[in-house]
Amino acid sequence: MKQFQYVRPATIQAALDVISKPGSKIIAGGTNLVDLMKRGVTAPDKIVDINHLPLKGISEPIGNVMTVSIGALALNSEVAENSRIKELFPLLSMALNAGASPQLRNMATVGGNMMQRTRCGYFYDTTMPCNKRQPGTGCGAMEGVNRMHAIFGASDQCIAVHPSDMCVALAALDATVEVAGKKGKRYIHFADFHRLPGEKPQIDNNLAPDELIVRVIIPTNNFSRNSYYLKIRDRQSYAFALVSVAAALEIDNGIIKNARLAMGGVAHKPWRLFEAEQFLVGKTASEENFAKAAGLAMKGAVGHGGNSFKLKLAPATITEALKHAAGLV
Amino acid sequence: MKKAINVTMPSSAEGMSRVDGRLKVTGAAKYSAEYTMPGLTYGVLVGSTITKGHILTIDTKAAGRAPGVLAVVTHLNSPKVPGDQPEKGKPVPDKGALKVFYDNKIYYNGQPIAVVVADTFERALYAASLVKAQYKAEKHITNLPDNRDKGFAPRGEGVYKRGAADAWQSAPFKVEQEYIVPTVTHNPMELHAIIARWDADDKLTVWDKTQGVNDTRDDLARLFKIPAANVLVHSQFVGGAFGSALRTWPHEVAAVLAAKVVSKPVKVVLSRADMFTSVGYRPFTWQKIGIGATADGKLTGITHEAAGQTSSYENFTEGPVGVSQNMYACPNVNTKYNLVSLDIATPTWMRGPGEATGAFALESALDELSYAVNIDPLELRIKNYAEVEPSSGKPFSTKFLKEAYQLGADHIGWGDRKQVPRSVKQDGWYVGYGMGSGMFGAYRSGATVRAKMMADGTLILQTAVSDIGPGTGTAMTIIAAEQMNIPADKIRFELGDSSLPPAPTQGGSATVASVGPAVVKACTDLKEKFQKLIGNGGEDHPDYAKVLKEHNLPSLEVTSSSDGGNGMEKYAMNSWSVHFVKVLVNAATGVVKIDKVACVSDCGKVISPKTARSQVIGGAIGGIGMALMEESIIDHRYGRYINNNFADYHVPVNADIPQIDALFINKPDPIINVMGAKGMAEIALIGMAAAVANAVYNACGKRVRDLPITPDKVMG
Amino acid sequence: MKSDKPTPETTDVKDSSRRDFLKQSTLLTAVAVTPVVAIKAANDHMDEHLAAVFEKMPLKMEVNGKTVNLSVEPRSTLLDILREQLDLTGTKKGCDHGQCGACTVHVDGHRINSCLTLGIMMSGKKITTIEGLAKGDQLHPMQEAFIKHDGFQCGYCTPGQIMSAVSCIREGHAGSEHEIREYMSGNVCRCGAYPNIVNAILEVKDGGFAV
Incomplete structure (x- = not known):
């Protein structure tokens, strides 16, 4: 690892001053950044430790404020274990607990989880071509080992996936991200936070380099009784998703009033299944309808050989997740 | 289930606890990288980034100038390893262990081309990243299936026949299938490590991860042409190895060379990525089995072919086809074993070497045959039970495998098994039972x-x-x-x-x-x-x-x-095992869960029930890893591993593993030695992968013949 | 927020020449800085002496109940500091990338992977390693249970497993075998001692021992 300058700003404003300089990287939990630095994938001149900033809190819905706010520095384990989160958004708690390991969840923050890079092997190996790591070198995975890779929204530049579980749940829960920049605050809808690779796979998301995630805001909902996060992976725990599905239903007398679906392990960003959600509204909560919804969700999916099995696994996982959410399993 | 110590199934708390347990649970046990000494320096290896060819130039200037760096050793400036030099009047052998920093030739991706020594680990690691080589690359091959036609018989001994060749073909019931065991890497938790210190020009001390201190001593003495008595090898605690520390590897030689250059003790610890290229692996092996039986399930013939990969500079051989020669009483058996030289590092023995690979194919094929002839797989094995060693006709010193079959079957609830897949469901998951058997020579x-x-x-x-x-x-x-x-x-x-x-x-x-x-x-x-x-x-x-x-x-x-004792000439001596597995399979998503495992070992007298039980459980878990998730994947375009880390190379975690019942026949073998104890480490794994594969088939009707059995191969 | 007053974190930065150096930094609100100039000097090998001074930063933390004052490079991980500088080799390096759990230690009572933790970020924290778990000669109940149930073979992952096992109970995740398995899945054991580890944790949990 290259030697770097370590700074520890005391205020958000100070942090914004520092991160606006090129070569700076924010560190929070460090679970991905330190890993990337060890592999030489990133070699910042300056590490900006933001752990002392007041961005940890989890707020409750109070009065007519029907949202929960989670600070960017809240630990993954704190959020997953928070009793109000478990009660209001069991989907988020399940997704968080499906990710990484207890130790890593004790280090990783909500903001850091959002900012984590892909786990594509070509991205990690600095001797391999990778447009995300080094634009213009090509995509190693496209014609290579791409079992873990994207079936939705990929470009000819990049077929990497975003590895987060938490983000899949947050996308399904219609969260909003509050970010701070030198010009002040702005809000990004969670589904728009991460981006597709397009011609610029080196850019993972729509956070500007001189901006900082402050918190994530989740509107309360009626999904808590019928939510499920199903993650299919090569072992039972501590592995990235082949495919994961966040499913949330509001069911009244067996009829679906509202549905939210998002997938992980299939795209460069958490993949919302808007069409399938719409289809489910007004339908009976049955396996047959779930399978139909899953079919709709697969429109536009493209396999690249090694990952073509996902074209079958993804709809199967959607159906399974919905069955769990609806209590049919 | 509480029973006295000396019976068949100890609990985890029974028997004497480990004598070194206290050191291990307090962190006081010292492994090779954990010794301190004055002047200790840190060596970090630089690996080649091409797969075949040679180094044109190697730029070490930046690395050499980096803070704290004491030396950058490459083939251009390395001291000669005396034992590697050609001897006058003697022909240079065309194959042999990789010679470290010997010349500019590259035989595999990741081959050490330099070692950087610095005063701290961080500085050495960073400086190593500054070493830049330019290469002349040649076309490489790293893919066995595409190059099977280049196979050759090792030492001219690759063929075996008894009775008629290919007799299975004329059997009324038969199966012919191909099976793949991919490259599997030992990956012990402890990274291979060595501290090398020259105490005088001809005196060397190493703290080294090795399974044999005497072998390591002799290898280093031979390579550096110093008396064996002047080489001291310490390896008091070894953090697992499973075969990876059975020989002396390039990083050990590199550390000794580096210590010579800097005249200080040098510590070299491999990275996890290095563990895939530097200390061997179970070789990718293609196999084909033809097996036939009569209507009442008597085997008439087995043909077992195997092709395993090796490096271009050494012929690594093991015995995958041996199980087909001796596991069952079968009049006609022919086997063929080939090697294929690829541009990869040399494999090495990994727990249950050869036999584990072969048993996956044979025990899967037998299971397939049981469906073809419609006889319970356990019954099929009993019908073809070998009472004497089939290849030699010698009696076995002891063999209680039949008793083991019965014990294990009773324990797993084999009676609940249905011969037709997809017959049993539990909480929405298909239930399946499978068995696989193993044997391994009892050596001493x-x-x-x-x-x-x-x-x-x-x-x-x-x-x-x-x-x-x-x-x-x-x-x-x-x-x-x-x-x-x-x-x-x-x-x-x-x-x-x-x-x-x-x-x-x-x-x-x-x-x-x-x-x-x-x-x-x-x-x-x-x-x-x-x-x-x-x-x-x-x-x-x-x-x-x-x-x-x-x-x-x-x-x-x-x-x-x-002494080694005798008895081999009169008796065939083996340890035996059988594994029974119950799995749950989600047919839609392809997820396989191991629900229950019973392993029965016939390994003579059990000396230490607590540790024996752990060893059996450990072997079973190794077998579950091999069955369900382990595979070192090379991108053949580059000849480079793409999953050379513990996030992408999956080994079982706690959530994958249920309680495992380890049962022992525990009858002494009077021939093997005075205690009547035979080995149990290898048989604990051999046959396990097939047991899982067979259970998966029994559950959902998917036969997976190329390991590992990941969800994509099972779903739908 | 323009002030060159040190925040509480800077109180261990006592070296006045270092303070002077910091003043030249444009980063007046930030503290604990490794100057770019020093890094450049170090990288260029121009002034080894200067580099040796300025590459390092003071770190004060508590390890197993004792305060330690160190001078560390910002890039040094907690794991390497424990093993190479403090000779606390009970904490193991199994992957160095947060993928195996062998390096698990407690920071302020919570289990983390020390291999992905920059040491400099541990300023003011309380670290407990395997060496700090027993009370003198009296083993921690989890250590006793690991011996009794043979929760290991080679012993290399064991310190991490034990630190994790203690947390597993403290966190309230030892409610069932199934839950223990899930919450112990961040610790890889290649020898395959998992069922024994589960038995050890159950024994401590069911025995009502204080962890």
């Missing part, structure tokens, strides 16, 4: 043990053997405690040091069988010495401390050896 060799009774009644036993985890010290202490009739806590077993009396390398499940008799011999001789001291009429187990005091002696010691 000579060993020497020093036994020293101290004035305070403490018995010190010393021998050079390594303990990579099975609990050698514990088993030996149990043996000595019984022999001497003293409490185990009065015994200290010292090992892992080449200056101690010689013992074989820990491998091939032979340690207890080899070193145990030497312990017995040493104890017997020591007791005899006490008898002589006491004179006629002395007790067999006197108060040793009292006797020493009476004779005013500080201690009494003997050094005794066991």
Whole structure:
């Protein structure tokens, strides 16, 4: 690892001053950044430790404020274990607990989880071509080992996936991200936070380099009784998703009033299944309808050989997740 | 289920606890990288980034100038390794171990091309990233299936036949299938590590992860042309190895070279990525089995072909087809074993070497045959039970596999198994049962043990053997405690040091069988010495401390050896195992969960029930990993591993593993040695992968013949 | 927020020449800085002496109940500091990338992977390693249970497993075998001692021992 300058700003404003300089990287939990630095994938001149900033809190819905706010520095384990989160958004708690390991969840923050890079092997190996790591070198995975890779929204530049579980749940829960920049605050809808690779796979998301995630805001909902996060992976725990599905239903007398679906392990960003959600509204909560919804969700999916099995696994996982959410399993 | 120690199924709390347990649970056990000494420096290897060709230029300037760097050693400036140099008048062998920093040739991706030495690990690691080489690359091949036509028979011994060749073809019921065991990497938790220190121009001390301190000593003495007596190898604790520390590897030589260059002790610890290219692996092996039976399930013929990969510079051989020769009574068997040289590093033995690979194919094929002929797979095995060794006609020293079958079947609830897949569901998951059997030669060799009774009644036993985890010290202490009739806590077993009396390398499940008799011999001789001291009429187990005091002696010691023994010429000696597995399969998503496992071992007398049980469980879990998730994947365009880390190379985690029942026949083998104990490490794994694959088929009707059985291969 | 007053974190930065150096930094609100100039000097090998001073930063933390004052490079991980500088080799390096759990230690009572933790970020924290778990000669109940149930073979992952096992109970995740398995899945054991580890944790949990 290259030697770097370590700074520890005391205020958000100070942090914004520092991160606006090129070569700076924010560190929070460090679970991905330190890993990337060890592999030489990133070699910042300056590490900006933001752990002392007041961005940890989890707020409750109070009065007519029907949202929960989670600070960017809240630990993954704190959020997953928070009793109000478990009660209001069991989907988020399940997704968080499906990710990484207890130790890593004790280090990783909500903001850091959002900012984590892909786990594509070509991205990690600095001797391999990778447009995300080094634009213009090509995509190693496209014609290579791409079992873990994207079936939705990929470009000819990049077929990497975003590895987060938490983000899949947050996308399904219609969260909003509050970010701070030198010009002040702005809000990004969670589904728009991460981006597709397009011609610029080196850019993972729509956070500007001189901006900082402050918190994530989740509107309360009626999904808590019928939510499920199903993650299919090569072992039972501590592995990235082949495919994961966040499913949330509001069911009244067996009829679906509202549905939210998002997938992980299939795209460069958490993949919302808007069409399938719409289809489910007004339908009976049955396996047959779930399978139909899953079919709709697969429109536009493209396999690249090694990952073509996902074209079958993804709809199967959607159906399974919905069955769990609806209590049919 | 509570039973006394000496019966078939100990609980995890039964039996004597490990003698080194306290050191291990307190962090006081020191592994090779954990010794401190004045002037210690850190070496980091630089690996080649091409797969075949040669180095044109290597730029070490930036690395050499980096803070704290003491040396950058490459083929251009390395001291010569005397043992690698061609000898006058002797032909240069065309194959042999990789010569470290010898010339500019590249044989595999990741081959060490430099070692950077600095005063701290961080500085060495960073400086290593600054070494830049330019290469002339040549076309490489790393893919076995595409290059099977280049196969050759190792040492001209690749073919075996008894009875008629390909007799299975004319059987009324038959199966012919291909099976793939991919490259699987040992990946012990401890990264391979060495600290090398030259104490004089011809005196070398190393703290090294090795399964055999004597072998390492001899290799280093040969390579550096110094007397073996001048090489001291310490390997007191070894954090797992499973075969990866059975030989001397390039990083060990590199560390010794680096220590010479900087005239300071150098520590080299491999990275996890290095572990995939630097210390061997179970070779990718293609197999084809043709097997036929009569309508009543009698085997008529087995044809077993295998092609395993090796490097371009060494022929690594193992015995994947051996199981087909001797597992079942079958009149016609022919086998063929080929090697394919690829531009990869040399493989090495990994737990259950060859046999584990072969047993996956044979035990899967047998299962397939059981469906073809519609006979229960257990019954099919019993019908073809070998009462004598099929290849030689020799009697077995002991074989209680039939009893093992019954025990295991009862334990798993084999009676609940349905012959038709997709017959049983539990909570929405298909339920399946499978079995797989294993065998491994029972080996032993000579060993020497020093036994020293101290004035305070403490018995010190010393021998050079390594303990990579099975609990050698514990088993030996149990043996000595019984022999001497003293409490185990009065015994200290010292090992892992080449200056101690010689013992074989820990491998091939032979340690207890080899070193145990030497312990017995040493104890017997020591007791005899006490008898002589006491004179006629002395007790067999006197108060040793009292006797020493009476004779005013500080201690009494003997050094005794066991030989390898005989019996091989009259008997076939093997350990046997059978594994029963119950799985749950989600047919839609392809997820497989191991629900229940029962492993029965027929390995002679069980010396140490607690550690034996752990070893069986560990082997079963290794087999589950092999079955469900382990595969080192190369991108053949680059010849480079793409999943060379613990996030992408999956080994089982706790959530994958249920309680595993380890059952023992526990009947002594009177031929193998005085204790009647045979090896159990290899058989604990051999046959397990097939048991899982067979259970998956039984559950959902998907037959997976190319490991690992990941969800994508099972779903739908 | 323009002030060159040190925040509480800077109180261990006592070296006045270092303070002077910091003043030249444009980063007046930030503290604990490794100057770019020093890094450049170090990288260029221009002034080894200067580099040796300025590459390092003071770190004060508590390890197993004792305060340690160190001078560390910002890039040094907690794991490497424990093993290479403090000779606390009970904490193991199994992958160095947060993928195996062998390096698990407690920071302020919570289990983390020390291999992905920059040491400099541990300023003011309380670290407990395997060496700090026993009370003198009296083993922690989890250590006793691991011995009794043979929760290991080679012993290399064991310190991490034990630190994790203690947390597993403290966190309230030892409610069932199934839950223990899930919450112990961040610790890889290649020897395959998992069922024994589960038994050890159950024994401590069911025995009502204080962890």
